[in-house]
Amino acid sequence: MTRTLRALVYGDVDLNLIDGSAVWAQSTVQALSRAGCRTRLVLKAPVETGRLTDPLAGLPGVTVVRPYEEHLVPGQGAHPLSPFQASQLLARLDAEERCDLLVLRGRRLVKQIVGDGAFDGRIWAYLTDIPQSAAEMTEEARADLARIAKASRQLLCQTEELRCFLEAWVPEACGRSVLCPPAVPEPGFPVSRREGLHDPVRLVYTGKFAPHWNTLPMTRLPAMLAERGIRTELHTVGDKIHKDAAHPGFDTAMAEALRTTPEVVHHGGVPREEAMRLAADCDIGLGWRDASLDASLELSTKVLEFGSLGLPVVLNRTPAHEALLGADYPLFVPGGATLADAAAAVCVAVHDTGARQSAADRCATAAREYTMEAAAARWRGHLDRAFPAGPAAVATRTRPLRVGVAGHDLKFLTRLLDHLRALPGLDIRIDAWPALAQHDAAAGRELADWADVVVVEWCGPAAIWYSRHKRRGSRLIVRLHRFELDAGYPRQVDIDAVDRVVCVSPYYTRATRDRTGWPAAKITTIGNWVDVEQLDRPKAPGARHRLGMIGIAPSRKRLDLGLDVLEALRARDRRWHLSVKSKPPWEYWWIWNKPAEREHYEAILRRMQTSPLLEGAVVFDQFGPDVPNWLRRVGHVLSTSDDESFHLAPAEGMASGAVPALLPWPGADEIYDRRWIHDTPEAMADAIAGLTEQEDWQSAGAAARAQVREGFSLERVAEEWTELLVSG
Incomplete structure (x- = not known):
């Protein structure tokens, strides 16, 4: 990212209430400012307190837009x-000064x-609800x-667990979720x-007061702990008490408990900053909900805030929290935890110095990964990938280079096209053929007349058509995979009209x-x-x-040889399985x-039904684009094919940290390190x-990941x- 990007930020949230x-x-505005964006934060509600907005006033490139005070919305x-x-x-603010990205929550x-459709392709949606x-x-x-995903440039996910869940249920989110x-x-x-x-021991809670956050029963903790011989105070910080139709009277009871409970200091x-100082002077943080x-895929910000202050935290055992702190974190309360369970966890923290210190250390270590500077670095990475600078020869053109892309199946170009579309100086249009030999000739002629360069994916009927309808002065690039050679299409291509043929492997x-x-001279490898x-x-x-x-059809993919490998492994250890x-x-x-x-x-x-070694050992998962999620469960990716042009599956596995294992199909050793290629199953x-x-x-997986990053990363191939x- 070399140019200064403009961001609009709006959350369906009231910044008067912490x-x-x-x-x-x-924090999003703070991170975007550190990442070098010019950022406008638009407030939802009239300003009653500047506790959250005042710290933003002096940040570089940051403007806080106050619709009520500035009379921007008639009748508000x-x-x-x-x-x-x-x-x-x-939309009106964007018309006055166009933004590159619109960051939204809610x-x-x-x-x-x-x-409303005004921001398609520029929405960065943060979805937790x-x-x-x-x-x-x-x-x-x-x-x-699905509609949100299609209209968004990126979907911002709080945790890996939430991202994987979203991708599994919403295929449109795959490749867009970060x-x-x-x-x-x-x-x-x-x-x-x-x-x-301290004596009494100081418990602390900061944030909103809501039924599902257990803030009302939390006020009864000191009394229950006193029955167990532990003197405590509960220090609470915050002023947002929810009114919840499903819990009538909660807000009144909550306010009364904060005001009158003897051991509660509200x-x-x-x-x-003051909230952090107050919490830092306490002993144990509460994040119990x-x-x-319990099945939430979100991360408790309390853990991170308290961890940065050196506090151990009592909190629910959830997938996200186990991933953050480890399954053996000592201050988890069990699933379906009661007030008594939460009290028991506090007792552990009070009586077991080792458990308390271990919990504090883990929370502090976790918090170090979520600092504001770490957030700014993550944003810089996201922005660099979404807004690549590209070479000067592209960015400094007097008019955009017109690039047409044609073909019946563009699945191998998806993210590459996203990258090219984002480059300043390129204008991309698509001629999507409904099938291998089906084409709207009028659309093709229009593209051929318009484009400076036409890229045809697959050397099939589309390549034949464009080689015969190329506009004088334009260039034609054809990408050839493998099947086209056997199908005989290349013989019908007018090679004199083709400027370059791109193959995916040296072989x-x-x-x-x-x-x-x-x-x-016309044939190259990318x-x-x-x-x-x-x-x-x-x-x-x-x-x-x-x-x-990944992919077992047609038969030349040789699933049977994959089963040979599985049987050999299960003969030694029944833990081995194949997905x-x-x-x-x-x-x-x-x-x-x-x-x-x-x-x-x-x-x-028949073999899978009759082989004792294969019984229950093979799982067939649904075909779909959620490959990154699926690969989290895979430690070794097999390539047992008779032949391949490139075979993306082992490369994708390598990028995930899985160890590749290939049989020596022709040309494999010119793409993949010989270390991963084996003569027999x-x-x-x-x-x-x-x-x-x-x-x-893990060491072998890390080496494989480094190799694929060096050789075939999206950024490298896009260059x-x-x-x-x-x-x-």
Whole structure:
């Protein structure tokens, strides 16, 4: 990112009341400012306190827009903006000064803005108020999220667990979802660990007061602990008490408890820095919530805030918290925890010095990954990928280079096209053929007349058509994979009209030259791209003993050899399993109509039903774009094919930290390190089993990831394509 980007930020949140969502708005603006963006924060409600907005006033490039005070929305009155009013105002502000990205929080708000259609492709949506379980994910909710995903440039996910859940249910979110966890400001004062505990022991809670946050039963903790011989005080900070129709009278009871409970010291709403000082002078943080949130995929910001202050935290055991602190964190309360369970966890913290210190250390270590500077670095990374600078030859053109892309199947170009579209100086249009040999000739002629460069994906009928309809003075680039050579299409291409043929591997570059007789100077090699950033995710427990195969049709993919590897491994250790992510062969009519193909798969299915070593050891997962999520569970990716042009599956596995294992199909050793290639299935099984320790497997996975990042990262391959488009 070389130019200064303009960001608009709006959350469906009231910044007068301090809670996690309001703090999100403040910290997002702070992180964007540090990342070098010119940022306008638009407030939802009239300003009653500047506790969260005042610290933003002096930040570089930051403007706080106050709609009520500036009379920007006629008829607003002293009320918060509705989603409709916010959408209209944001569109007007954008018309006055166009933004590059619109950062939004709140599903209802985002749905409104997507429906209005003014910001398609520029929305960066931070979604937490979405269904987070299969039971909650209705078809209506899924359809809403699909529309939001299609209109968004990025979906900002708080945790890996939330990102994976979203991708599994909303395929449109795949490739658009990035991590954007909470940011915790560094304390503006020295933090030192207290050797002992106060007397009485000081418990602390900061944030909103709501039924599911257990803030009302929390006020009864001191009395329950007193019955167990522990004197405590509960210090509370915040001024947002929810009115909840499902819990009538909660707000009144909550306010009364804060005001009258003897052991509760309520500090009210204070600036964030003061809240941190108050918490730092306490002993144990409370992040305990209602059992209905035990399956939450979100991260408790309390853990990070308290951790940055050196406090241990009592909190629920959830997938996100286990990933953050470890499954053996000593101050978890069990699922469905009661007040007594929370009291028991506090007792552990009070009586067991080792557990208390261990918990404090883990919370502090976790918090260091979520500092404001870390958040700014994450934003810089997201922005650099979304707004690549590109070479000077592109950015400084007097008019954009017009690039047409044509073909029947563009799945191998998706993220590459996103990258090229984002480059200043390129204008991309698509001629999407409905099928291999189906085409709207009028659309093709229009594209050919318009484009400076036409890129045809697959050397098939589209390449033949464009080689015969190329505009004088334009350039034509054709990408050839593998099947086209056997199909005979290249013989019908007018090679004199083609400026460059791109093959995805050295082996097929040579094969193309030898089998077509085309001039060697016209044929070049650019490998497939791998979206390393999307694929690089933490592995799930048990991944080391799971093999993976992506795509098993047609028969030359040789699932039978993958089963040979699995049987050899399970003969030694029954923990080994195989996951297959693929469409079944009978869903490909052109495969299933061939008797030999049917016989191949029928034999495989019989084998899986009769082999004792394979019983219950093979899982077929649904075909879909959620490969990064799926690869979290896979420790080794197999490539057992008879032949491949490139085979993306092992490269994607490598990017995820899985160890690749390939049989020596022709050309494999010119794409992949010989270390990963094995002569037979038995040798492959020996090599996999040879990684006997977790550390051995992790080290091999790290080496594989480094190799694919160096050779086939999206950014590297995009640079090669950009150079080819610009200079030929």
